Amino acid sequence: MTKWKRTLKKNAVPLLFISLSAFAFLYSGASGPVVVSDVVSRFARNAILVLSLIFPVLAGMGLNFGIAIGAMAGQIALFFVMLAGITGTNGLLAAALLCVPLAVVFGWLSSLVLNRTKGQEMITSMLLAFFASGVYQFFFLYLLGGVIPVNNPDFLMGSGIGVRSNLDMTGMQYALDDLLKTDVFTCLLATAAGFGVWLVYQAVKHKKQPLYLALLFALDAALLALGVLGKFGGLWPQYRVMVQIPVATLLVVALVGFVIRYFFSTRMGQRMRAVGNDTTASSAVGIDVNRVRTQAMILSTLVAALGQIVYLQNIGTIAVYSAHENVGMFSAAALLVGGASVSGATVPQALLGTLLFHLLFNILPIAGQKLFGSPEIGEYFRVFIAYGIIAVTLSLYAWKITAKRNATREKKRN
Amino acid sequence: MESEQPRLSLRHISKSYSGNRVLSDVSLDVRAGEIHALLGENGAGKSTLMKILMGMDEIRQSGGFEGEILLDGEPVQIDSPKRAHELGVCMVHQELMLVNGFTVAENIRVGREPVKRIGRGERDAACLPIDFSRLREQAKTALERLHVELDGDMPIAELPVTQMQFVEIAREVDRPGIRLLILDEPTAVLNDEEAECLLDRMARLKQSGLSILFITHRLGEVLRCCDRITVLRDGAVAGRAESGKTSAAAIAEMMIGKRLLAIHTSERISFGEPTEEPVLQLNGFWADLPGERVERLDLEVRRGEILGLGGLSGQGKIGFANGLMGLCPSGGVVILDGRELSLGDAGSVLRAGFGFVSEDRRRVGLLSGSSIEENIAIPAMLNFGRFLRRVGPVQMIDRRAMRANALEFIHALDIRCTGPDQPAGMLSGGNQQKVCVAQALTLRPRILLVSEPTRGIDIGAKHLLLNVLLRLNREQGITIVFTSSELQELRSVCDRIAIISRGRVAGILPPDAPEAEFGLMMSGLDVKRSGV
Numbered sequence: 022m023t024k025w026k027r028t029l030k031k032n033a034v035p036l037l038f039i040s041l042s043a044f045a046f047l048y049s050g051a052s053g054p055v056v057v058s059d060v061v062s063r064f065a066r067n068a069i070l071v072l073s074l075i076f077p078v079l080a081g082m083g084l085n086f087g088i089a090i091g092a093m094a095g096q097i098a099l100f101f102v103m104l105a106g107i108t109g110t111n112g113l114l115a116a117a118l119l120c121v122p123l124a125v126v127f128g129w130l131s132s133l134v135l136n137r138t139k140g141q142e143m144i145t146s147m148l149l150a151f152f153a154s155g156v157y158q159f160f161f162l163y164l165l166g167g168v169i170p171v172n173n174p175d176f177l178m179g180s181g182i183g184v185r186s187n188l189d190m191t192g193m194q195y196a197l198d199d200l201l202k203t204d205v206f207t208c209l210l211a212t213a214a215g216f217g218v219w220l221v222y223q224a225v226k227h228k229k230q231p232l233y234l235a236l237l238f239a240l241d242a243a244l245l246a247l248g249v250l251g252k253f254g255g256l257w258p259q260y261r262v263m264v265q266i267p268v269a270t271l272l273v274v275a276l277v278g279f280v281i282r283y284f285f286s287t288r289m290g291q292r293m294r295a296v297g298n299d300t301t302a303s304s305a306v307g308i309d310v311n312r313v314r315t316q317a318m319i320l321s322t323l324v325a326a327l328g329q330i331v332y333l334q335n336i337g338t339i340a341v342y343s344a345h346e347n348v349g350m351f352s353a354a355a356l357l358v359g360g361a362s363v364s365g366a367t368v369p370q371a372l373l374g375t376l377l378f379h380l381l382f383n384i385l386p387i388a389g390q391k392l393f394g395s396p397e398i399g400e401y402f403r404v405f406i407a408y409g410i411i412a413v414t415l416s417l418y419a420w421k422i423t424a425k426r427n428a429t430r431e432k433k434r435n
Numbered sequence: 436m437e438s439e440q441p442r443l444s445l446r447h448i449s450k451s452y453s454g455n456r457v458l459s460d461v462s463l464d465v466r467a468g469e470i471h472a473l474l475g476e477n478g479a480g481k482s483t484l485m486k487i488l489m490g491m492d493e494i495r496q497s498g499g500f501e502g503e504i505l506l507d508g509e510p511v512q513i514d515s516p517k518r519a520h521e522l523g524v525c526m527v528h529q530e531l532m533l534v535n536g537f538t539v540a541e542n543i544r545v546g547r548e549p550v551k552r553i554g555r556g557e558r559d560a561a562c563l564p565i566d567f568s569r570l571r572e573q574a575k576t577a578l579e580r581l582h583v584e585l586d587g588d589m590p591i592a593e594l595p596v597t598q599m600q601f602v603e604i605a606r607e608v609d610r611p612g613i614r615l616l617i618l619d620e621p622t623a624v625l626n627d628e629e630a631e632c633l634l635d636r637m638a639r640l641k642q643s644g645l646s647i648l649f650i651t652h653r654l655g656e657v658l659r660c661c662d663r664i665t666v667l668r669d670g671a672v673a674g675r676a677e678s679g680k681t682s683a684a685a686i687a688e689m690m691i692g693k694r695l696l697a698i699h700t701s702e703r704i705s706f707g708e709p710t711e712e713p714v715l716q717l718n719g720f721w722a723d724l725p726g727e728r729v730e731r732l733d734l735e736v737r738r739g740e741i742l743g744l745g746g747l748s749g750q751g752k753i754g755f756a757n758g759l760m761g762l763c764p765s766g767g768v769v770i771l772d773g774r775e776l777s778l779g780d781a782g783s784v785l786r787a788g789f790g791f792v793s794e795d796r797r798r799v800g801l802l803s804g805s806s807i808e809e810n811i812a813i814p815a816m817l818n819f820g821r822f823l824r825r826v827g828p829v830q831m832i833d834r835r836a837m838r839a840n841a842l843e844f845i846h847a848l849d850i851r852c853t854g855p856d857q858p859a860g861m862l863s864g865g866n867q868q869k870v871c872v873a874q875a876l877t878l879r880p881r882i883l884l885v886s887e888p889t890r891g892i893d894i895g896a897k898h899l900l901l902n903v904l905l906r907l908n909r910e911q912g913i914t915i916v917f918t919s920s921e922l923q924e925l926r927s928v929c930d931r932i933a934i935i936s937r938g939r940v941a942g943i944l945p946p947d948a949p950e951a952e953f954g955l956m957m958s959g960l961d962v963k964r965s966g967v
Binding site: 283286287288289291292294295297298299301302303304305306307308427430 | 516517520528531532533534535536537541545546548550560561562563564565606723764
């Protein structure tokens with residue numbers, strides 16, 4: 022009983038948002054296939070950005086609102102790749118390669134500042150992103166065309182100085198998404214099959230609790246049944262037609278997730294966790310704290326840059342001066358919804374958070390519109406959610422910490 | 436003088452912080468396989484010496500040190516904790532340096548985790564995954580060496596302090612090539628039984644040939660387990676002894692010495708006898724000030740007396756005033772003149788008749804950007820509505836009254852300043868302290884709580900402040916609770932001195948009790964309560 026209670030308490034935040042979105046979904050009367058299809062593509066394009074937040078959280082630096090800087094690195098890389106005329110999947114690969122040195126340098130520069138402002142990383146990284154945005158805009162608005170010659174006038178504004186505010190990613194849109202795309206039921210079947218194989222392996226090798234295993238097998242069977250019914254049984258035809266799964270993108274997301282998990286199983290990752298847990302103790306045992314924090318910032322910026330490239334290939338146009346603006350805020354909100362906190366985050370939390378956040382992001386405006394009868398209010402709901410989530414979860418976290426401290430004090434006194 | 440080569444030899448170590456000499460010509464030898472005790476009051480220079488030995492950044496940044504360190508006869512340069520570890524010098528810090536979210540095993544090998552072997556050979560790259568089963572085994576071996584039985588998978592935060600202590604020792608002893616282990620007050624947080632257990636493990640380590648430098652305040656432990664003893668006082672070696680040939684009283688006297696006392700005894704004003712009647716009673720008072728925890732204080736303050744609170748730092752004497760003023764979580768029963776006080780809010784405590792001079796004058800005591808007169812007046816203004824005048828419906832600050840009050844105190848306390856409008860932050864430490872006292876006195880308190888008023892101020896100002904306290908007590912009958920780390924200071928002005936140890940009153944002594952008695956009481960040895 023207490024065990025259940027504890028699990029419930031631990032996952033209070035995601036559960037709250039799950040019930041909120043269920044309620045909103047029912048109330049909005051939104052069409053199922055439309056919502057599912059939209060949420061799937063939003064999840065695929067945003068997940069990597071959210072994953073990039075994990076490093077600084079575990080290094081004890083809180084939410085890195087500075088991933089906007091990584092996003093800028095991604096945009097710069099994309100710009101130059103487009104300028105060079107490389108398109109399609111090759112273009113994406115080229116951009117991914119080009120953004121690496123940029124992101125490493127940007128991450129390193131950010132860490133120089135953050136290592137001097139220990140304890141205030143969140144607000145510092147946020148302001149750092151605003152500052153970097155200014156430098157970035159100066160570069161695109163004046164230096165390109167003004168100082169650095171750009172040979173293709175299509176990219177420039179009429180005056181020949183400064184880059185146009187919207188760039189069409191012709192030939193690169195969906196370059197990743199379209200590599201491998203299936204309908205939802207095929208994807209379900211494949212997942213269920215893979216999951217089943219893994220389950221059998223687990224059952225033979227580790228002999229986990231039979232109840233737990235049985236539950237998982239039941240889940241797998243249900244997935245399988247859904248897939249079979251949908252694909253061959255002709256049920257839910259609108260889902261089969263409308264919901265397309267960008268398998269390639271999801272595989273990239275999974276890859277990034279696995280790399281992060283692997284990283285935290287290595288000695289480097291363990292050091293990062295040590296620093297995140299206790300800076301003084303870590304330095305006393307000989308860990309170079311600043312170096313570890315620098316690594317966290319560089320990795321975060323790098324993953325964010327890749328994430329922004331994946332994001333933009335789905336959007337299809339680069340809003341040169343604004344595409345990076347809300348990246349930090351929305352990603353942080355998504356991570357928190359998944360049940361992560363300022364001091365702890367896992368890959369599953371990031372992924373669940375991305376899913377829930379974008380589900381809410383999608384449904385709530387519709388519900389709001391229905392409730393108040395005005396589309397503006399619906400739009401307002403989105404921003405309200407993002408900021409509200411951050412505020413609520415941060416206060417919940419602070420409240421939890423105080424409660425915990427009081428509890429340990431009581432324990433010590435007795 | 437010894438035939439064998441000493442394991443560690445410190446030669447003529449001197450160190451100054453911006454002109455202030457904290458160590459002068461300290462020499463010390465630790466033999467192989469001995470437990471060497473390093474004793475001294477707070478501020479005697481023990482921790483500076485350890486910082487030098489561990490190559491802490493702080494030492495280099497403040498201009499290095501003079502003298503020489505020899506390990507097994509070879510001169511060494513220790514410029515970082517990492518270098519110290521490489522040379523086999525390891526330290527268990529007083530405030531435990533364990534990573535809270537990690538398990539026991541992870542903590543023991545932190546920074547030195549074994550990685551999985553890939554292919555043949557022993558590759559040792561940081562980007563390979565950690566081999567947790569080997570990690571567990573290594574941690575187990577390290578714990579076994581200490582004869583400690585602990586589950587390596589336990590989260591460290593769930594362990595009692597003793598076991599955390601053992602985990603930290605296991606971690607340090609596990610470092611390859613360890614030659615010298617420094618233990619900085621490892622028994623400070625332990626009860627007697629736990630401390631006994633630790634001393635037993637230390638003896639075993641000693642048998643395995645390890646040298647241990649043991650810093651402690653508990654003299655009983657020293658006599659029981661140490662081979663030789665070095666006592667520091669005011670940055671110099673005050674004495675050395677072999678534990679078989681000395682007594683606790685002799686060591687206590689070495690630690691405390693007889694300095695300073697003479698200066699103030701001549702200043703002593705004849706006693707206006709305090710009554711026996713208690714004005715303030717504490718029953719089971721606790722305060723959770725980090726690093727200065729008050730566990731349980733049962734104490735009576737008599738009307739008209741100056742009660743001294745002494746004791747070593749970290750034992751809780753500072754926590755009393757801070758807890759009472761609600762600057763940290765606190766609780767228990769506090770009775771002032773027969774009425775129980777509600778805790779937790781500085782304003783209501785001030786209004787009940789307390790004045791408070793904080794030990795942290797820069798952060799708690801003063802608004803350093805505001806003028807002297809404002810600093811003196813603000814608490815009285817906020818709590819008693821003084822220095823305000825009513826103009827129609829609004830209350831305005833009465834600048835004239837404020838100035839008059841400030842001038843009075845500037846004169847009475849001899850505050851050296853350019854005028855009452857000078858910002859308080861511009862004053863010297865001693866004069867800032869006087870402003871704090873003036874601020875407390877403006878509240879017209881019945882009881883004045885003064886914490887460490889002479890910390891960091893020069894000897895002349897010290898003298899003056901102590902005289903001010905005496906005069907307030909004798910001429911105006913204000914009861915004073917005077918907290919200080921300097922025992923001699925307490926002895927020169929107080930009527931009774933309560934020694935706080937491990938968050939409780941260890942005993943109450945008259946100011947003219949012998950040094951050794953104070954020393955023993957501060958060191959946590961059980962002594963019969965004498966006299967008072």
